[in-house]
Amino acid sequence: MYKNKLDTVKYYVKFFLIAINIPLILSLVGIATVIKVLLPKRKFKDITDKVVLITGGGNGLGREISLRLADKKCKLAIVDIDEKAAKETLSLVKSKGEHRTYRADVSDFAQCQSVVRKVEEEMGPVDILISNAGIMPCIDFVDISMDQVEKTVGVNLMSSLYFIKLVMDKMLERNSGHIVCTSSIGGQIPLPGGSVYTLTKFGLTGFLEAFRVELAYLNKSVKVTTLQPYFLKTNQEISNFIENKIDLMIPAFDVDYVASEAVKGILREDKVVTISNEFNIMIYLFKVLPPFIKDFVLYLGKVIKKEN
Numbered sequence: 001m002y003k004n005k006l007d008t009v010k011y012y013v014k015f016f017l018i019a020i021n022i023p024l025i026l027s028l029v030g031i032a033t034v035i036k037v038l039l040p041k042r043k044f045k046d047i048t049d050k051v052v053l054i055t056g057g058g059n060g061l062g063r064e065i066s067l068r069l070a071d072k073k074c075k076l077a078i079v080d081i082d083e084k085a086a087k088e089t090l091s092l093v094k095s096k097g098e099h100r101t102y103r104a105d106v107s108d109f110a111q112c113q114s115v116v117r118k119v120e121e122e123m124g125p126v127d128i129l130i131s132n133a134g135i136m137p138c139i140d141f142v143d144i145s146m147d148q149v150e151k152t153v154g155v156n157l158m159s160s161l162y163f164i165k166l167v168m169d170k171m172l173e174r175n176s177g178h179i180v181c182t183s184s185i186g187g188q189i190p191l192p193g194g195s196v197y198t199l200t201k202f203g204l205t206g207f208l209e210a211f212r213v214e215l216a217y218l219n220k221s222v223k224v225t226t227l228q229p230y231f232l233k234t235n236q237e238i239s240n241f242i243e244n245k246i247d248l249m250i251p252a253f254d255v256d257y258v259a260s261e262a263v264k265g266i267l268r269e270d271k272v273v274t275i276s277n278e279f280n281i282m283i284y285l286f287k288v289l290p291p292f293i294k295d296f297v298l299y300l301g302k303v304i305k306k307e308n
């Protein structure tokens, strides 16, 4: 079945790691679920007439989050480089209300600046920012071009900093507001085969952790939420990619489920939304591993197959 001895060894080590981890993960999931059930749930906040600016709202997760938030009667400003897709999202919104679309390449600060200015003029100051636009070039660092590196860092990381900087002052003045960014599980557990993607998501996750505490020191009630989904089938391209190019032990999630959980987390003002408890435990277990075991686990688990 296996081509060589190394593959056979890899198979047994993988099997062993799964065998010792499954009971551990199951007991921790059990404990976490009991704690979650016992803790009182925070109420959902009312977002009626609040201005929500969402980037990447034209497709995938951004579209699904937009549709669910629109149902809560907020005013949506959908920002996307793909204007047609943003308009399609708008056409799917059932609730009547003041919703608009804006075209911008979010990796360009000047375009972000002009969009925020227009939104403020036409809709009012931003109450909730959801920086969600992202790209996922899964290419080993030896193969990726510097243009692709810059684009990925621009869209996945810099755009969040641009938008936060642009809406933050007014939020601080009003002492209210909510900043939400879509990071990824790849911001906690590296993704070999997508090292630059990992760079952007680790950067974003770390930044938000530090930024939240900086706001706490200012004694401001501006909220910060990090969304960290696992692989999800958002569009045909990503679904094909997930099916053909990667080898996942845990199957990819459905976008409807992830969007619903993300919206619940946003409305509860959760600090971090990991979608599913198993991932919190996986992240925790991964973080405490010594580096050589981490490397080994990542080596065995490299999910992205290299293009030949």
Ligand SMILES: NC(=O)c1ccc[n+]([C@@H]2O[C@H](COP(=O)([O-])OP(=O)(O)OC[C@H]3O[C@@H](n4cnc5c(N)ncnc54)[C@H](O)[C@@H]3O)[C@@H](O)[C@H]2O)c1
Residues within 6 Å of the ligand: 055, 056, 057, 058, 059, 060, 061, 062, 079, 080, 081, 082, 085, 104, 105, 106, 107, 132, 133, 134, 135, 136, 155, 182, 183, 184, 185, 228, 229, 230, 231, 232, 233, 234, 235, 238
């Ligand atoms: N799909 C997954 O498996 C997965 C897993 C974890 C995290 N995420 C994150 O979720 C977020 C949404 O991803 P998705 O799967 O819905 O992707 P998607 O490709 O379905 O949608 C992304 C949207 O962002 C827009 N966009 C891309 N570049 C842009 C730019 N320069 N300026 C403005 N808009 C731009 C696209 O037009 C598109 O509408 C991303 O931040 C992604 O990293 C996705």
